[in-house]
Amino acid sequence: EAGLKAADGKVLINSVSGEAKSLKKILPLAKKYGAAVIGLALDKNGIPDTAEGRLAIARRIRNAARRLGIPDSDIIIDCLTLTVSAEQKRAAETLRAIRLVKQKLGLSTVLGVSNISFGLPQRPLISSSFFSMAMEAGLDAAIINPKDKPMMDAWRSAMVLLNRDHQAAVYIEAYRSEQAGVSTTIPVSDSPPTIRERLSQAIISGDRDGIVGLVEDALNEGLVPLQISNEGFLPGLEEVGRRFEKNIFFLPQVMQSADTMQAGFARLKQEMKGQKFKSLGKILMATVEGDIHDIGKNIVCTLLENHGFEVFDIGKNVSAATIISKAREYAVDAVGLSALMTTTMSEMDNVIKKLKAAGIITFTMVGGAVVTQEYADRIGADLYARDAMEAVAKIKQLLESS
Known part of the structure; x- marks a missing residue:
């Protein structure tokens, strides 16, 4: 409790189990100090062999927390990772338990992932593979070493494949600099950017939310739609093409830039009042x-x-x-x-x-x-x-x- 009193911000208590004594001691503190809590899927009888057994304990923790007014969003269930070298069948049960907790209770989940490979050679191979499988099962948080490259590789890849990394932004940022001979440095001018340069930069960065406001600024400065398109949008898209050729940009960024340009064009079409841009073909x-x-x-x-x-x-x-x-x-x-x-x-x-x-x-x-x-x-x-x-x-x- 002294730690809870001294801590600033939102605290995460590690942990409470399904045992009555633990629930009675820990949950009131979480309620008193507005802390979140990790719930371990075990009780006085140990860790259940089956996913259903772990789900039952998770439900017990959730129900006890609700009785005290602790919101579900403050409960994170640890379905528990067991060493696969000693209890091989239980790895699949852990994954199944994650799915059940997500489907039946709607609670967030966490695992200490690397426990899975204890006692085996080439531990990163097992740990990173299990991590990817757990993420697919619905894992929300993981206790891992952020300097463990195979684990971070698995995390970034899974985030893309599971549609949790929008436009693969995190993945691309992490790996594009590994392309041989590629510079990701963007030249910066000392003078304030013109509205044309700001329009181009919005296309380059894929700023779909900001492009319409920039079009408004350009119109207010007296630019006509054709100038905005030819002198703002197209130079930006051409720069995107150059970066794509050099492996500085990748397909998700190209598409984000294209979507941004379409949003800008939608605003310009309102201004054109039925007129059409001259088609290139x-x-x-x-x-x-x-x-x-x-x-x-x-x-x-x-x-x-x-x-x-x-x-x-x-x-x-x-x-x-x-x-x-x-x-x-x-x-x-x-x-x-x-x-x-x-x-x-x-x-x-x-x-x-x-x-x-x-x-x-x-x-x-x-x-x-x-x-x-x-x-x-x-x-x-x-x-x-x-x-x-x-x-x-x-x-x-x-x-x-x-």
């Missing part, structure tokens, strides 16, 4: 027949639109007949074809041949995980792009020079 985009993958195509569409192209995205699993019909209807300057599988990439050849046979004069661009420059040359495509940024750069260069 009309592009038809489709994933070929038999292929239902369209993530890559969607990214290309977004970036093309942000660079000033008028894009007609007609979806995935699109027949050659539909592509030809839409290319004629929209009078497009280029047709972009996407395929992810080796079994469907041959359809690109079919589409290009039928476009020519139909007398449709248009450039063709192909891309996708299995597509190569060699294949593009063989089927007579005008362009091959290995990624979205390259697609934008190449189609822009081709249409400007034609």
Whole structure:
């Protein structure tokens, strides 16, 4: 209690068990001082063999805390990690207990992860693998050594895969500097940035929340929508492309910048009052027949639109007949074809041949995980792009020079 009196801020008491004596002694202190508490899934009989047994103790702790008015948010359940070398079956029970506590009680969970590997060689292999599995089961907090690289690698990777690291920001920040010869330093000017520079920086940093306010500032300073787009947005997006090429930026950052630009454009469209930006060209985009993958195509569409192209995205699993019909209807300057599988990439050849046979004069661009420059040359495509940024750069260069 002396420690609770002396401590500043929110205290976490480690710990209370399901034993009546422990509950009676610890929980009133947690209530008195507004502390959170770790609840151990054990009692006077020890650690239950099953996940259901540990859940029952967690429920007992939760109910006792509620009777005292302690909120569920102040309870963190430790489902207890047991050494797998001695009790191999219990590792799976610990993971199952985490799931049950999350599903049945809705409480936060914690583990002392490295206990799992005690007594085994190459402990980091076991510990980091178990950590990833526990996170997938719903683990909220872990007692680990932050200087243990395998554990931190496992944590960062799992955070991305479980959608807990938005846009993989933490992961990218940790590992992008490991790219050989890459500098992450951003030049800083002594003079205050202009509104154009602030707009560009917002695109570069992916500041979706701030971009609309900057557009308002630019309009108030007398810039017209076309200036905001060409002198603010596009230089920022071009810088994003350069950083992507140098492995300073990665795909999540590119998409965040694209989303930011779209938010800015949405505000500009209100100002245009029905007017349209001058299009750099009309592009038809489709994933070929038999292929239902369209993530890559969607990214290309977004970036093309942000660079000033008028894009007609007609979806995935699109027949050659539909592509030809839409290319004629929209009078497009280029047709972009996407395929992810080796079994469907041959359809690109079919589409290009039928476009020519139909007398449709248009450039063709192909891309996708299995597509190569060699294949593009063989089927007579005008362009091959290995990624979205390259697609934008190449189609822009081709249409400007034609």
